[in-house]
Amino acid sequence: MRETFVSRPAWVLSGSMLGWGESVVAECDAIVFVTLDPAERLRRLEEREIVRRAGRPHDDEAWRAFKTWAKGYDDPTFDGRNRVYERRSPLRHSG
Template identity: 40%
Template structure:
């Protein structure tokens, strides 16, 4: 069984890489947003109770076969930390990351985030929050908070530039000794 946490800023490709890894390894893909937020319309407006989100996530991690967790669970995911075999930290230039986010938001929500749309204000707030990732302090999801947290981890950390082709990123993760050893154990 392999347990990989793929983390980084919003728009850095954590979900895309997480999904691709899960598909390649034929294991579950879990995304922190699915546990952190209650399903609402508009989405991402109501956080789930912290105890409930960790209960749900731990329940999913007990499934046989391993899993990939994408996203960020810094402040609320401590019970998961002992389960990781590898942490993959993806980064990308802020300008490219924000361009990805704007394109993703437009595709997902269209006119809802435009002038007068029911998500206009929330979308603007989200974009402002996401843009400050590289400069904000460690009190919130930021580069500083991620670096601080990574310093406390005892499992290997693989740092990747997510502007690279997804196939190259996949290869690099799959060839990492922590994962290659797990793949060998699974085949036996």
């Protein structure tokens, strides 16, 4: 993270930093938590997957497992990274 981002004069990182980005939080000028309607978020994930696979079918086991995991993000009882966990994270209060 430090090599990729911090040495640049300006940068934007999209996505969660929990579990892998904590080491650069002190280097950030701002951290913005953006939410999106769950159905729209999943639609965008699917759209990105279509582009990533250059139009090839993506309804395989790995995609189904990822999609199930991604749906869990909006469930506060989900045993994994979820919206409630990120909103309570110390990253939100470190600046």
